[in-house]
Amino acid sequence: MRFDDRPGGGRIMLFGTEIHGRGTGNWDALDDIILTPKGLVSPTAEADARPPAPAPPPSPAPDGREIVTITRRTAPDPRRDDPVHELLRHLDVDNDTPGKITAAVARIRTLLETDLHPDDANRLRFALARCQRRMEEHTRRRQNVMQQLRQKPTVGLYHLAVELMRDDPDISQEERDLIDALAARMERLHAERHAEEERKRQEAEQERREGWRRQEARRAETARRASEEERAERAAVAEQAAIEQARQARAEKVKALALAVRGALKKAARENRLTTWSELRDKIGLRQLGHLDREDKLALLALVEADTAPGEPLWSALLVQDGDSAGLSLYRDICRLLGRPLPVDAPALADQLHTEHHRLHHPW
Template structure:
């Protein structure tokens, strides 16, 4: 507060202003700032140490008694907190030295980094363990990379093995299919061969049966045809059956008739007409086929063949 002094010469007054009675409103109070930002429970040792040094510097200045009292109250608290940090740091370093682990090493390095009171010996212990930990981490990473590489290689080999097994399985399936198809073709070929042999046997048996039947019937049929020539007439299969009494002549097939007539004409000379020309047959194919079997000349058309048969019949009638 301003105080009025006694009048000086010349009618002037002298006013004195005390230091703490007129603080500058634009200048921050360092004590208030320090105390407002002080957090001894959570601040690092480095920050607490800086706070202690600032308190000592402020106490050396001309402070208000209340501010100085507040600083002296806070100072022991900071010192106790620094001592607690130091004890914790020393304990952590001892544990790290006795049984170093990654976790202890990380905590100790953090404590030493934030604590300016840490000794060189403590820092050397942490630094030496840092090298060891770095080597171990490098070895661990190398082992992990090697393990990963080995795992990738094993996976690749396993994939190649599975791929090879799939290829082999597909090859086995294809081979089994090929063998099955070959077996099926062989079975079909064998069945076809058996069927062919059976047909050949049946054909041979039928041919043999026709030959045997023809041998039994040929003499009587030849005799009946010669008799028809002597009597100047033609004949039919029905009439041959009736004249000879051979009922087998009633149900002869085309092949049976060819076999029979071939035997009938066995003694016919090549220049003489065939006895079978005296047979009147609805199907002229029989005459064409018997001529072909015996090697006789054949006209191309059926009309010419009929004329040839007519001429042969007249010749047989005149000669008998």
């Protein structure tokens, strides 16, 4: 690569290819260079015709020796053959079982009796001290748990003691006998606790099922009541509709009679007398009055009193005579239907009727 002066000022970068034995022939500008997977190539450069260098001949082996290719499998590993390194590499003082640590202590003491490098001996002594402290702590903890187990045995202490005695070569026969004696008792306590837990689980399951049944029963009862209320409401609506329909039918039935009955009652008032239903039938000449039942008569009187102003006496009072219980009952019903107040006791009601008769006979 070189830089040449550009006509008119400035410099231009040129690229060339050097050929063995001939130097650089052609120089190309950057715009003429082609980028290929093999790199930057000049289209005007000549190929290098130099043949590839031959492979060097194999070197002869020295007398009495053999050349061996070194691989990872054949290469020796000094650290793998080092017993101190192997021992410490597999030793986990904090997590190994007491049996493994005891075996490691014996191996360390054996190695310390051999001819070791001072550094290896120091490393083994340090590991030995750690192992001894670990075993002393483990022994103290085991003895403490065993003492508590003798005083107040529990399932938790029993299982902890069994765990501490696992793979421990320093267990005494007295400790083994204590664990063996408590084994049956702990099994019984464990079975009783398991049975108690199972009983509580079954009770909880039974309570859950009972709660679900009660909830379903309440839901069914609520649905039943809602259905009954709905049926009762529909029945009440239907009954009210039937009553209204019957009332309208009665009103239509007696509508044509209302004007004549009202006129007959006014005439009776002018003549200062009372009247009866049979007399109205005879005087008006309407035979339909003889076929009216009590509800028909009540509907007819309601039409007769439709134009009676509040506070004015009812024309229906002229149909009530002394000793006429049916007429008195009908008068009570028409007053109740029209919202007219009535005395409760019979003497007061009789006085009100006499007053009504007098007002109707003497309107002035």
